[in-house]
Amino acid sequence: MKTLKHSRQRDAIMNCLMARHDHPTADAVYLSVREEFPNVSLGTVYRNLNLLADLGEIRRLNCGNGPERFDGDTHPHYHFICRECGQVTDLPMDVLDQMNAEAQECCGGQIDNHITYFYGVCRECLDKAKE
Amino acid sequence: MKTLKHSRQRDAIMNCLMARHDHPTADAVYLSVREEFPNVSLGTVYRNLNLLADLGEIRRLNCGNGPERFDGDTHPHYHFICRECGQVTDLPMDVLDQMNAEAQECCGGQIDNHITYFYGVCRECLDKAKE
DNA sequence: ATTATAATTAGTAATGGTTATCATTATTGA
C-alpha cells in the first residue's frame, strides 16, 4: 500500500483552497500556487486536487458548464451560479437531508446524498442590468 | 436571422431521445442514429443536440463524472445516479420549487431554478452486492 | 418544375481540459 509523503506543493494547493472562497478551477489554483512555486506544473496541481478530493479533504464541483471547480469547504452546503457572470457562491442555508429519504422511497435503491445547484442572476449583475 | 430548416438527421436524434429513457451521451445517441443513417457524423449529432437543448426541446445533464448526457423529457424532475454502475434514472417525485425562494432569501440575487442529483446505489447493484 | 438561397451535412482538423508517462528530485524511516 501507498504511504502519503509530505509535499510543499500540496500544502500550497490546500492553503490556496482554504483561503479562497470563489471555488477556483484547477487552472486558477495553478496560477495562485505559481506565485509561491514558480515552477509548479499544472499536472501537479491536477494530481493533488484529485488526491485531496479522493481523500475527502476538498470537494469537486460540476456546476454545469465550464471546467471542474474545487471547494475547500467540505461541510455540506448548496451553491448558487450566476448565469450572467458565472460566479459560484455559497448559500448559507440548511441542506435538506430529508430529501434523500423522500427520493429513496421512489427509487428502490439506497440514497446517500444529493447535490443541488441553484441558477439565476446575482445581485451585482441585476444592478448592472438596471443601469 | 437564421431560419431553421428541416433535417432528417435531426428528427432521428430527437426520436432517439424520446424513445430512450437512459439519458444517453452524445456518443450513445450517435450509435443509435447510425442504425438509420450509417453515414451520420458525430459532429452532426453534437450540433443538433446543442441546438435542441438551446431551443429547450431537450435537456442537458451534468451528473458529475463522465461526458454530458441528454434527456428528452424536459418536464422538471430529479435524477438518481448509481455510484456503482453509473446508470442515471428519473425520480418520480415532485420538484421542490419553494427551495428557489428559500435560496433567494439568502443570496440577494434572483433564483430561477435548481438542479438536484441524488447519489447512492441502485436496487440492482445492492442485490448484486448481497450475493 | 427550375432555380437561387441559405441551412445542413459528412468528414476532418483543431481545441481545451484532464490524465499518463518518465526521468529527476524530495521526503522519510532505518
Place this chain on the structure above:
DNA sequence: TCAATAATGATAACCATTACTAATTATAAT
C-alpha cells in the same frame, strides 16, 4: 547517511467537444 519510494516538472497523450469546409439538401421564389 543512506536506501526506499512518493512526488515533482516537463511533456506527450487522451478524450469529449467544437470549428472548419466543400458538398448536399431543404425551402421559397420564379
